[in-house]
Amino acid sequence: MTSKSSRAALVLSQAQQAMLKELAGSRTAAVREVERARVMLGYAAGQTITQLHRQLGVGRPMIYKCIDKALAVGVQTGLKDKYHRPHAPEITDEAKAWVVALACTKPKEHGLAAELWSIAGLAKFVREHAPGAGFARLAKAGKSTVWRILDECDIKPHKIRYYLQKRDPEFDRKMHEVLMTYRDVSMYQEGAVHDARPTPIYSVSVDEKPGVQATGLTAPDLPPVLGKQTSVSRDYEYVRHGTVSILAGIDLHTGHIFATVEDRHRSVEFIGLLKKIDAHYPPDALIRVVLDNHSAHISKETLAYLGTRPARFEYVHTPKHGSWLNLIECVFSKMARTFLRHIRVQSKEELKTRILQGIAEINASPVIFRWNKFDLGVV
Incomplete structure (x- = not known):
């Protein structure tokens, strides 16, 4: 340590002064660093050790040590405590x-x-x-x-971070086909290409939403009351009447939704949806169907029906664990956020009626869902 009488002046650059002033006025930084910053600023401004002691209320040894450290190793290092280990670690x-x-x-x-x-x-x-x-x-x-x-080691064994393993060896190829279908639809919707194809092509995204619960009330809902109750009150208990499955498809060109609500989603129910889609379009058109590899989509019964309608349907399969590529999922999300949210019914039949009514309301003002991101490295 230099002697008290021969201690050199502490010269600060503008950047150092700005940093120390900010630190000296901080209410969140460590107290020791705030005190050291004030000591350095005062000493650099020409204050004596006695003046700093009286003004800041800190001990003189601390002031000497802080100034000597700043003069020896620099301002930044002088602000910090020197790391030391008083004894060897007990845990090896x-x-x-x-x-x-x-x-x-x-x-x-x-x-x-x-x-x-x-x-x-x-x-x-x-x-x-x-x-x-x-x-x-x-x-x-x-x-x-x-x-x-x-x-x-940044190890957190009590937490889980989920990932999606690509179990489909043809994942990229199938994703490419789906995105090419969406791009084709988008281009023709925007009129960017003149459609001179002899056979009209319509694209439909299809999937099922199983396990929609028909839950009923055990006591009537209580409506809001001005000045007393700001929201609907509902009894915590409920009654389960069973579940239904929504089989749906959306026309990617117009936003029109085709749907049936069934107790199950077997091949016979899926064929019923295909017949509904078939009846909607001109008989000479090709219907391009984006769907997954659910057993009902490729069963013997379904393939037999497709055989009775040659050159009518064309499958575009999404890859396994790639349901996020199917735009019908946007429709199911919209259903869940609108009329299915908080729904209570007295029977499964009432639930079916309410679902079909909600779909009819959506079809009254259809929304065209578009895939806008095509830069996935495969298109």
């Missing part, structure tokens, strides 16, 4: 590696019932098995100790 790197390795396994692999580790569960397992593994220091490890070890 090998012990930490053992804990991390445990966290990367599943509890069931060690004979436990849980699927994922909780921090408490992992800490308990570590305490019980650490002595036998040669890490006696971990025999008293708590949750915080285990958490710090895992945090150093």
